[in-house]
Amino acid sequence: MYCNHRNKSISGLQTGPFSPERRTGNAFGRPWFDRPGTVRNACKSRSLLFVLLCCCFLQGYASQPTAVRGVLDLRNTDLSKNVVALDGEWRWYWHQLRKPEQPDAGFEFIRFPQLWNAATWQRQPISAQGYATYSLTVLLPAHSVGLALEVPDQYSTYRLFVNGKVFAQDGTPATTLAETQPHWSTQLVELPATGDTLQLLMQLANFHHAKGGTAQAMRLGERTRLAAVLTMDHALDLFLTGCLFMSGLFFLGLFGFSRTDRAILYYGLFCLIYCYRIVGTHPYVLHTILPDLSWQLTVRFEYLSLYLGVAIFVVYTHTLYPQDTNRKISAVMTWLCVGFAGTVLLLPTVLFTKFMNLFLALMVSYIGYAFYVYWLAAKRHRPGARYSQMSTALLMVVFGLIILQYFGVAMPAKAILFIGYxxxxxxxxxxxxxRFAFALSEARHTEKQFLANMSHEIRTPLNAIIGFSNLLDTAALTGQQQEFVRYIHTAGKNLLTIVNDILDIAKIEAGKLPLEIIPFSIQSLSDSIRTMLLPTAVDKDLQLVVDVDPTLPPVLLGDPTRLTQILLNLLSNAIKFTKQGRVSLRIDQRDVSNGFVRVRFVVQDTGIGIDPGVLPYIFERFRQASDSTTRFYGGTGLGLSIVKSLVELQGGWIRVSSVPGEGSCFTLEIPYEIGKGESDQAATKSLASWKSTGQTLRILVVEDNPMNQKLALSVLSRLGHSAQVAENGEQALEWLQRSTFDLILMDIQMPVMDGYTTTRHIRTTLRKKTPIIAMTAHALASEREQCLQAGMNDFLSKPFLPNDLQQLIRKYVPSGPELEVVAEPERIPVADAASFTMEPLLKVVEGDLFLATQLLELFLSQTIEQLQQIRQVMAVNELNVISQVLHSQKASIKMLGLDKASLQLEEIEALIGAKAAPTLIVARVQTYTLTLEAELPRIESVMLSAVQKLPSA
Structure with missing residues (x-):
C-alpha cells in the first residue's frame, strides 16, 4: 500500500522537492474548527480535516527557471535560498552512451524527466528497454555557495558526469542486458567549488524493468540544506520502520499468549511486512545502508511486500468485522493479491513489473470498499469501528497525495506523508x-455479576445450615452425633468464609466497599491478632512473634476492621504454610509528615515458600503456588487478592519476596492520620521530668547484665526510687524473704535460676502479690504469653525507654510519684563517628550525657572480656555458652544503636534455635565479633569526646 512513484510501486514517504521556497501561497490558514459552517457529521469532519491539513502542505512547483534547449540559466537565482529542480529541455542521445570528451553527434531535445514509452526518437516510438545519454548546461550565479546535487534513482541504472568527471553512479549502465547492472538509490553529490558553469552528462540504461527513462528531476541547491532534508527523510523512514517493527512483534506476541482474536495476528503480520515498504522503496534507505544488496532480490521484495501486505490487510479487515464484510469480495481480493505475488516469484522482472498499474487500480478500489466496511461497522456500533473509519479515511488521503505526486500534479511534503502513515x-x-479492553470489560462485568449472584444465592441456605447446626449442638446427642454436628458447623463456617471473600471481591471491584475512619491503637490491635492466632501456632509448635515499634503514635485514624482482615489473612496463611520454625509480624513507623504516618507491616515465615515463577501472580484471584498447594493445604486463592485490594484502597502498597523451602516475606505500608487525645497525652508524658514529687518506691531489679543493671539503677534513682539488684533468681528470692518491695523488674534469661522459675516461686512458695514486670531483649509475643502464664503482670522489652518504665510503674503502683511536665531536655552535641553515634543511647537516657558516658565505659570493659570468652568457647564449639554470652549482649547492642551487629545477633540466635550446623554458627559468630571489634575504637573515641564536654571536664 506504499506505491512507488515510478509504477514500480507507489511508495509512501517519498522524497520530492522538499524546500519551503517552492510552496505556493500561504501554507497555513485558519483552523477548520475556527471557520463558520463547521461540518456536523463526525466522519465527514474528520475526512475534511485530513484533506485540509494535507492540502495546506502540498508543495507544487513554484515559478522557477527551467532548462531551454539544453541550457538552464540560474545566474539570477539565489541558490543559498532556493532549491532548483533541473527539469525542462535536455539534449538527448538515443542508443548512445556518450562520454564527455566525445565530439557532438545527432541529438534531440527531450523533456526531463520523462519515461521512454512516452517519448519519440526521430518521430518514432521507442522501447522501454535500451540506453541513452542526457546532457545539460547549467549557468551558475557569480558567487555560488557550496552546492550539491540530489540525484534520485532512475530506470534502472545511470552514471553522472559533472564537468567531465564521474560524480555519481547507480548500478552499471551498458549497451547490453548482460553487461547492465541495475540499482536504485538516492545520492547527494557535492559539486566543484570553482567555475560558473556545470556541464552535466548522464548515461542511462534499462533492460530489466517494464519502464525505462527518467523518473524524477535532479535538484540543485545549497549543500547543507539538501543534506539536512535528505537526512530528515531517512530519519523519518527509519523511525516509522522501527515503530512498525515493534508493533508487529508486540501484536504477534499478544496473539501468541491469547490465541483468541485472529485480527491481532493479521495486524502483526501486516506491520512486519510493511516495514520493507518503508525502507525498501524510494528514497531507498535500506539500499543506502547496504549498497551491495542484489537488485534482483530487492525489487522482488519491494513488489511482494506490497502484494502480500494488501492481501493480509484484506484478511485483517474481514476478520475484524466479519458481519459487515462481503466474504466473496474479500476472498477474490485476497486471491488476486496472491496471484500478483506469484508473478513476482515466477516471472522475470521485465514482465512482472508490467502489472503494477492494474494492481494499483484494484488496491484503490479496495481501500474505498474498506472505508465503506468501517463506516457500516461504526453505524452498527461495532467495537473500535470509529477508529478504523478514521484510519482508513487518513489512508485514502495519503494515497491520494501519493497519486497526485505520481502524476506530477503536486509534491506532498515528506513530513505529511510520515504523519499520515x-x-x-x-x-x-x-x-x-x-477491542481487547472491551472484551476484557465485558468478561469482568459478567464475572462480577455471576460471583455476586451466586454468593447471595449460597448465603441463604448456608446461614440456615450454620444456624440449625448450632441449635442441634445444644440438643441431647450421642458422642458420634455431636462429632458429626461439629464437622457440619466447621465446614459451614469455612464455606461462609469463602462466600464472604467472593462478596468482598465483588464489592471492591464495584467500588462499594466503604472504609471507616475511626481512632484505634496499633498495639491493641496487634495484641488481639496475636491472641486469636496463638492457639493455632501453638498447635503446630510454631513461634508467633509480634514486634511493634514503640515510637508509633498510640492513636491512629483509619479502618481497624480492614487492617485486622489484612493481617489475619497474611498471618493465617503464614501459619498454614509453615511446618516448623516461626511466624513473625513486625510493625514499624516510617515517614511522618503533615499529621500522617506511614506504618510498615512485615509478615515473615519459615514455611514452604513460593516458586519464583508464581511470585508475580500471587496476588491474582484464584491463584496459589501450585495445584498441589490447593489439594494439600486447601483454600481458593482469594485471600491475597483481597489483601492487595484492601491495602491499595487505603492508599498503601504490598509486595512479596520468597525463597522456596525457606519461607516468604510480605511487606506492606499504609498511611494513617495521627489521632489526637491519647497521643497528645503520650507526648506530654515523654517530656516528664526525672525528678519525683511523690512517694519513693522500693524496687527489686533482677538482672545479670552489668550494663543493664547500671541503666536500671540510674533511671530508678533519677525517678526518686530506691533499687536493689539481684544477679539471678536465687538472689532475688533471698532478698524477697528478707525485705519487702513495691515492684520487681524481672529478667527472663539468667544463670542459676531464670525469670519464669523465679516468678513461679514468688507466686506459689512465697505467695507474694508484688507486681512483676518482665524485662527481656526478645520481645516475642510467645514470651509475653509465657510471662503472663508464669504469674508476671506485664512485659517490657529491652532496651527500654524511661518513659515506658514510668508508665508501667504508674500502672501497677498508682500511689507512686506524679510526673512533672517540663521542657524537653536540650540535645547535647554528639561526637561524629564513621559508624557509631551517641544519638540512640542519648535517646534511651533522655539526653543525660553523664549517664551515657558511664554506660559506654561499662560497655567497653565488659565487651572486651565477653569477646575473649567467646573466642575461647568457639574453639570447642560450646554453643550453649556462646548463646548465653550473646544474649547478655543483645540489649546493650540495641541500646547503642549498633544495627549491623544487632542483625547479626538475631541471625545467630535464629541459627541456634534452628539447630543449624555448628560450623555455620561459629562462622557467623566470628563475623559478629569482627563487626563488634571494629566498632569498639569508634565507641571509645566518641566516649572520650563526650567526656570532654561534661561540665566537670
Missing amino acids: LGFFFLQSLVLAY
Whole structure:
C-alpha cells in the first residue's frame, strides 16, 4: 500500500522537492474548527480535516527557471535560498552512451524527466528497454555557495558526469542486458567549488524493468540544506520502520499468549511486512545502508511486500468485522493479491513489473470498499469501528497525495506523508486495543455479576445450615452425633468464609466497599491478632512473634476492621504454610509528615515458600503456588487478592519476596492520620521530668547484665526510687524473704535460676502479690504469653525507654510519684563517628550525657572480656555458652544503636534455635565479633569526646 512513484510501486514517504521556497501561497490558514459552517457529521469532519491539513502542505512547483534547449540559466537565482529542480529541455542521445570528451553527434531535445514509452526518437516510438545519454548546461550565479546535487534513482541504472568527471553512479549502465547492472538509490553529490558553469552528462540504461527513462528531476541547491532534508527523510523512514517493527512483534506476541482474536495476528503480520515498504522503496534507505544488496532480490521484495501486505490487510479487515464484510469480495481480493505475488516469484522482472498499474487500480478500489466496511461497522456500533473509519479515511488521503505526486500534479511534503502513515497505524492499533479492553470489560462485568449472584444465592441456605447446626449442638446427642454436628458447623463456617471473600471481591471491584475512619491503637490491635492466632501456632509448635515499634503514635485514624482482615489473612496463611520454625509480624513507623504516618507491616515465615515463577501472580484471584498447594493445604486463592485490594484502597502498597523451602516475606505500608487525645497525652508524658514529687518506691531489679543493671539503677534513682539488684533468681528470692518491695523488674534469661522459675516461686512458695514486670531483649509475643502464664503482670522489652518504665510503674503502683511536665531536655552535641553515634543511647537516657558516658565505659570493659570468652568457647564449639554470652549482649547492642551487629545477633540466635550446623554458627559468630571489634575504637573515641564536654571536664 506504499506505491512507488515510478509504477514500480507507489511508495509512501517519498522524497520530492522538499524546500519551503517552492510552496505556493500561504501554507497555513485558519483552523477548520475556527471557520463558520463547521461540518456536523463526525466522519465527514474528520475526512475534511485530513484533506485540509494535507492540502495546506502540498508543495507544487513554484515559478522557477527551467532548462531551454539544453541550457538552464540560474545566474539570477539565489541558490543559498532556493532549491532548483533541473527539469525542462535536455539534449538527448538515443542508443548512445556518450562520454564527455566525445565530439557532438545527432541529438534531440527531450523533456526531463520523462519515461521512454512516452517519448519519440526521430518521430518514432521507442522501447522501454535500451540506453541513452542526457546532457545539460547549467549557468551558475557569480558567487555560488557550496552546492550539491540530489540525484534520485532512475530506470534502472545511470552514471553522472559533472564537468567531465564521474560524480555519481547507480548500478552499471551498458549497451547490453548482460553487461547492465541495475540499482536504485538516492545520492547527494557535492559539486566543484570553482567555475560558473556545470556541464552535466548522464548515461542511462534499462533492460530489466517494464519502464525505462527518467523518473524524477535532479535538484540543485545549497549543500547543507539538501543534506539536512535528505537526512530528515531517512530519519523519518527509519523511525516509522522501527515503530512498525515493534508493533508487529508486540501484536504477534499478544496473539501468541491469547490465541483468541485472529485480527491481532493479521495486524502483526501486516506491520512486519510493511516495514520493507518503508525502507525498501524510494528514497531507498535500506539500499543506502547496504549498497551491495542484489537488485534482483530487492525489487522482488519491494513488489511482494506490497502484494502480500494488501492481501493480509484484506484478511485483517474481514476478520475484524466479519458481519459487515462481503466474504466473496474479500476472498477474490485476497486471491488476486496472491496471484500478483506469484508473478513476482515466477516471472522475470521485465514482465512482472508490467502489472503494477492494474494492481494499483484494484488496491484503490479496495481501500474505498474498506472505508465503506468501517463506516457500516461504526453505524452498527461495532467495537473500535470509529477508529478504523478514521484510519482508513487518513489512508485514502495519503494515497491520494501519493497519486497526485505520481502524476506530477503536486509534491506532498515528506513530513505529511510520515504523519499520515503514522496516524493510520496508530489508529489501527487503537482499534485492537479498544477491542481487547472491551472484551476484557465485558468478561469482568459478567464475572462480577455471576460471583455476586451466586454468593447471595449460597448465603441463604448456608446461614440456615450454620444456624440449625448450632441449635442441634445444644440438643441431647450421642458422642458420634455431636462429632458429626461439629464437622457440619466447621465446614459451614469455612464455606461462609469463602462466600464472604467472593462478596468482598465483588464489592471492591464495584467500588462499594466503604472504609471507616475511626481512632484505634496499633498495639491493641496487634495484641488481639496475636491472641486469636496463638492457639493455632501453638498447635503446630510454631513461634508467633509480634514486634511493634514503640515510637508509633498510640492513636491512629483509619479502618481497624480492614487492617485486622489484612493481617489475619497474611498471618493465617503464614501459619498454614509453615511446618516448623516461626511466624513473625513486625510493625514499624516510617515517614511522618503533615499529621500522617506511614506504618510498615512485615509478615515473615519459615514455611514452604513460593516458586519464583508464581511470585508475580500471587496476588491474582484464584491463584496459589501450585495445584498441589490447593489439594494439600486447601483454600481458593482469594485471600491475597483481597489483601492487595484492601491495602491499595487505603492508599498503601504490598509486595512479596520468597525463597522456596525457606519461607516468604510480605511487606506492606499504609498511611494513617495521627489521632489526637491519647497521643497528645503520650507526648506530654515523654517530656516528664526525672525528678519525683511523690512517694519513693522500693524496687527489686533482677538482672545479670552489668550494663543493664547500671541503666536500671540510674533511671530508678533519677525517678526518686530506691533499687536493689539481684544477679539471678536465687538472689532475688533471698532478698524477697528478707525485705519487702513495691515492684520487681524481672529478667527472663539468667544463670542459676531464670525469670519464669523465679516468678513461679514468688507466686506459689512465697505467695507474694508484688507486681512483676518482665524485662527481656526478645520481645516475642510467645514470651509475653509465657510471662503472663508464669504469674508476671506485664512485659517490657529491652532496651527500654524511661518513659515506658514510668508508665508501667504508674500502672501497677498508682500511689507512686506524679510526673512533672517540663521542657524537653536540650540535645547535647554528639561526637561524629564513621559508624557509631551517641544519638540512640542519648535517646534511651533522655539526653543525660553523664549517664551515657558511664554506660559506654561499662560497655567497653565488659565487651572486651565477653569477646575473649567467646573466642575461647568457639574453639570447642560450646554453643550453649556462646548463646548465653550473646544474649547478655543483645540489649546493650540495641541500646547503642549498633544495627549491623544487632542483625547479626538475631541471625545467630535464629541459627541456634534452628539447630543449624555448628560450623555455620561459629562462622557467623566470628563475623559478629569482627563487626563488634571494629566498632569498639569508634565507641571509645566518641566516649572520650563526650567526656570532654561534661561540665566537670
